[in-house]
Amino acid sequence: ETGVTQSPTHLIKTRGQQVTLRCSSQSGHNTVSWYQQALGQGPQFIFQYYREEENGRGNFPPRFSGLQFPNYSSELNVNALELDDSALYLCASSLAGSDTQYFGPGTRLTVL
């Protein structure tokens, strides 16, 4: 059974640029959630995707957007990057209606 994978591992961007982060769900999982973890903080919920549609969103601006594909993999897109977007971005997959999310290793984004 393959766990949750994320790519890339690290990424450096400059302010104003756009970035796409990718996530492959654990085998059989059809729901993907994204979290942002700033340095020294707990993760914060960005949004969740189920059946290729956004299924809940946290307190993040519209420049944070996502996609889920038919194979349940997902992308997180961030436009007009700001310095405060520097963080570890975590993807978590789950089976719809279950109580447990399984996390990937994360993508470390640095915005200069």
Place this chain on the structure above:
Amino acid sequence: AQSVTQLGSHVSVSEGALVLLRCNYSSSVPPYLFWYVQYPNQGLQLLLKYTSAATLVKGINGFEAEFKKSETSFHLTKPSAHMSDAAEYFCAVSDQYGGSGNTGKLIFGQGTTLQVKP
């Protein structure tokens, strides 16, 4: 709204000593509660979860937690600390569960760094 408070951002214990990491939650509905561990430069690994069954929950690596509704607490314990337990620990509450294909979003505490001294 749900929230989690972890008391103590840093906890230091000696190897072999009891580990106690504190978590208090706020929820208007019966909560689902979780403890995750994060090792440096890694993602989150589920240690254990409470989902309205037994109030004493046993997890991996010898950790356990007890759900106390009257105290709105879900403290994490381990009888004897090991050097490999040094990591960041996060308590989380889920805001909703099941129905409509949802998996509830997790609301995390600020985390507690556990240091284990030889």
